[in-house]
Amino acid sequence: MAIKSKKVRLSPRERSKIRIRKRVIGSAERPRLSVFRSSMHTYAQIISDVNGRTLASASTLEGEVKSQIAAVKLDDLNSTAKSSKGIAAAVAVGLVVAQRAKAAGLASVVFDRNGYVYHGRVKAVADGARQGGLEF
Numbered sequence: 207m208a209i210k211s212k213k214v215r216l217s218p219r220e221r222s223k224i225r226i227r228k229r230v231i232g233s234a235e236r237p238r239l240s241v242f243r244s245s246m247h248t249y250a251q252i253i254s255d256v257n258g259r260t261l262a263s264a265s266t267l268e269g270e271v272k273s274q275i276a277a278v279k280l281d282d283l284n285s286t287a288k289s290s291k292g293i294a295a296a297v298a299v300g301l302v303v304a305q306r307a308k309a310a311g312l313a314s315v316v317f318d319r320n321g322y323v324y325h326g327r328v329k330a331v332a333d334g335a336r337q338g339g340l341e342f
Contacts, residue, residue, distance in 0.1 A: 223321030230318045231255055239303070239315040239342070241331050243322060248296045250303045250331050252315060262306035266295045274298040278334075296327040300334020307340055314341040 216224075232238030232255040242249040251263035264271055278294045278301075307315065315335075322328045332342070 219321040226318065226321060230316055232316050236314050236316050237261055237312065238318045239335060239340070240318040241320055241322065241328050243327050248299050248327050248331060250299050252303065252307050252312065261310050261312065262303055264299045264302040264306065266299060271295070271298045271302050274301060292327055293330045296330035297334035300331040301338045304335045304338020304340045317342045
C-alpha cells in the first residue's frame with residue numbers, strides 16, 4: 207500500500223498569480239513589471255522572462271525612494287485613504303523604477319499585478335511608472 211502525498215493548498219492570491227502568469231509574459235522588447243507588496247513595504251522589478259534576469263528594481267527600503275516620497279503629489283491620485291503614506295511611497299517606487307528602466311533603454315513594459323487586486327498600492331505603482339514615462 208502506497209502512502210498518499212499531502213495535497214498542497216495554495217492561497218487565493220497564489221492561484222490568481224498562476225492564472226495571470228499564463229497570460230502575462232515579458233519579452234525582450236516589453237519586459238514584465240512585477241509588483242510585490244508586504245505589510246510594510248512595496249517592491250517593483252522589471253524582469254526579462256527570456257533571460258530570466260532583473261533589469262531594474264526599486265523598493266521603499268531604498269534611500270532614493272524615501273527621499274522622493276515627500277515630493278509626491280497625492281492630489282492627482284484621487285486617494286480617499288485615511289493614511290496616504292503607503293500610497294505615496296508606492297507612487298515613488300513607480301517613479302524610481304521608471305527612471306531606472308529609462309536608463310536601461312526600456313520604454314514599454316507589461317504590468318504584472320502578481321495576484322493582487324489592481325487597487326491601492328498596486329495601482330499607485332502603476333500610476334507612478336506611467337508618470338515616469340513607461341508605457342503599458
